[in-house]
Amino acid sequence: MYCRVIVDIVHENVAKPFTYRIPEGMTLAAGQRVSVPFGRMEKEGVITEITSECDIPPEKLRDVIRPLEDFAAIPPELMALAAEMSAKSHCPPAETLRLMLPAQMRGGRVRVKTERRARLAIPDEEAKALILKERKGVKRARLLEMLMGGKKVSVRFLAENINDPGDALRKLERDGIVVLTEEEILRTPTEFYAENQDPEYELTNDQQEVLEEILPKLRDGGGQFLLHGVTGSGKTEVFMHAVRETLRIGKSAIILVPEISLTPQMVSWFRGRFGGIAAVIHSRLSAGERYDEWRRIRRGEARVVIGARSAVFSPAEKLGLIVVDEEHESTYLNDRHPRYDTREVAESRCKREGAALILASATPSILSFARARRGDYMLLEMLRRVQNRPLPEVQVTDMREELERGNNTVLSIAMREALKECAQKGEQAILLMNRRGYNSFVSCRKCGYVVKCPHCDISMTYHMGYGADAGAGRLKCHYCGTEMNTPGTCPECGSRHIRYFGAGTQKVEEEVRKLLPGVTTARMDYDTTGTKDGHGKILEAFRSGQARVLIGTQMIAKGLDFPQVTLVGVVAADLALNLPDYRSRERAFQLFTQVAGRAGRGTKPGRVIIQTYRPEDPVIGFAARQDYRAFFESEWLRRRKGLYPPFTALGRLLIESSSEGEAAEEAEELLRHAREILQAHPDWEKKVITMVLDTPSVKMLRGKYRRHVVIKALKSAETDHFFGELTELAAEGKDRTEIAFEVNPTTML
Ligand code: ADP
Ligand code: ZN
Ligand code: ZN
DSSP states (O other): OEEEEESOOOOOOSSSEEEEEEEOOOOOTTTTEEEEEETTEEEEEEEEEEEOOOOOOOOOBBBOOOEEEEEEEOOHHHHHHHHHHHHHHHHOOHHHHTTTTGGGGGGOOOOOOOEEEEESSSSHHHHHHHHHHHHHHHHHHHHHHHTTTOOOOOOHHHHHHHHHHHHHHHHHHHTTSEEEEEEEEEEOOSSSOOOOOOOOOOOOHHHHHHHHHHHHHHHTTTTTTEEEEOOOHHHHHHHHHHHHHHHHHOOOEEEEEEEEEGGGHHHHHOOOOGGGEEEOTTTOOOOHHHHHHHHHHHTOOOOEEESSSGGGGGTTTTEEEEEEEETOOOEEEOOOOEEEEEHOOOHHHHHHHHEEEEEEEEOOOOOHHHHHTTSSSEEEEESSOGGGGGEEEEEEHHHHHHTTTTSSSHHHHHHHHHHHHHTTTTTTEEEESOOOSSEEEETTTTTOOOOOOOOTBBEEEEEOOOOTTTOOOOEEEETTTOOEOOOSSSSTTTTEEEEEEEEEHHHHEEEEEEEEHTOOEEEEEESSSSSTTTTHHHHHHTTTTSSSEEESSSGGSOOOOOTEEEEEEEEHHHHHTTTTTTTHHHHHHHHHHHHHTTTTSSSSSSSEEEESSSTTTHHHHHHHHHHHHHHHHHHHHHHHHHTOOOEEEEEEEEEEEHHHHHHHHHHHHHHHHHHHHHHOOOHHHHEEEEEOOOOOOOOOEETTEEEEEEEEEEEHHHHHHHHHHHHHHHHHSSSSSSEEEEOOOSOOO
């Protein structure tokens, strides 16, 4: 017998499977990992197929060395998924297969953990008799006592109670009185948050109606849904019921969340209700814990998996349901190689494995909503909050008027009043400031010079010092981390009028502290959450009520449920609206609506204030009215007119080099090449609307000069082919330039 093996090397020449002979007496299966000879090396690989046919001459064939596990690590459905992803994204199968396994399994960096255990080989009565007879060995007697009752006891536990039991145990084993075994144990992570018991709510009408659609389809092994439920409509409860039904029919469920650290509540609810049958996968697990959770899932012991995007590849046994919560989040796009969209992967799995798919959000992505309208998904709506709680009231303040009135601080008069009132009533507030640091940039009042990062062509952000360093502020680059002291005089003209402009989270926090002396604030941004469990601590301080005002970047908009929050402020709405990207309006709408949804989730009604210099912008209006449908229609029209995705496909060849000349040259070369491809395929060329070579708005990043070729083309099979060729072109690369090709890239900066 023979097997075909994808060897774990990412190189174009190794992209196809190699055939090996299976030695006599070895049984292997597709999906199993094996060690094989490769050139003069020994390599790991995954079996794609077992076959009795082979047209390679026997003298050229080599034997499989050994299996790496005694079971197929990758089940057939995931093998098929890896093959599909490889074909679709034009990347070698070795790379997509890696997605299907915990990273540390490769190269044997993680092992099964075992524990030595002892048990009696004789009945308790005999042991009792022995204990009575025992004269010299007190230790022996105590060991026998501890082992009575048919228990298996770990040697570690015995050693904690009896000094140095090793020799005595070995002697007992030799005498046939005790059996020592090496047994596998699982490192199951314990979470830092408490488990919650099932609240057993009575379902709302909306929840009930939605479940009446989902459950029958789920039982039949299918159904694709887009659940549009406003913030606080109780979507999580719908997931729980769907999961319970999935378990009842003997299947497994995968619940995907944008970022596990931001959804501790969801996790604790699931743990509380489903206990050990739930596995939670997140980035803080140790390699061993991750591996053990994976094995629990692979064996079918854990049948509810909760995790971020990579959990979509969990080897859940008899998959019955995948939920993608907050499906609009950009974290579901993996922009590192191999690129994938978690929602597409989930959909493909559900179709292949006969499972129901639920995409859920208060602000569905334009793409998903359009697909629901087209009938690809069944649209389910929950447009009311639970217990008839009102949606928060939204007020827009015009910051231009504030300036006219002589208020040049970052907080409008209305915001100040509302914050004071909120503090007086002992309630809590959340302020969104979508830029970290103290000031956004430092510039010269006289000549206009702006301090930029020497490696990135991006303005440096001013950060305040803390503690002993207070006052000693530093400039930081948010792209590459470079830091420098703030210049005392302008490096261009020598003027001393070099000042800070624009506010960041630090500045907002300072303003709030000035306004509300004695009120504790908490700040949540990239700078304060870098440490292990940074998120958890900040959220806990806010949940416990110790901190009354939470200031943060978009991190705070996600899925949090704090019943005491009655005021939400968007400090600088324009920041989100003005990014040079066709999706910035969609993202801004989502951000404002999501953050507004944090207000009034308890019994007290909520209030939202959006500060802007452009109150006439329709996106501000849609967000203020929380009118998703109207926003969707307007955005859909704009995209159709402007020929943006999903009406077209955008492709971007990004060229980066430490030499500006080389970046420019290579870009020209690639453009020429792309044109040649089109000339050879007139039918492809017809689909291309524009193809331009340009300098991206960030022209230098981490010391690399950048150019890009942006292609806008009609969505079609021809465009797919063209983009496929460009992907391969990019993969060839060049020594000193980095080239990447992305379809609908996550950012155009
Ligand atoms: P969403 O995710 O839709 O924003 P959640 O699922 O977080 O909303 O639910 C909002 C709040 O309502 C939570 O505190 C939840 O415990 C509560 N809740 C959910 N369903 C019900 C119900 N049927 N009756 C009462 N409270 C509910
Ligand atoms: Zn100057
Ligand atoms: Zn930089």
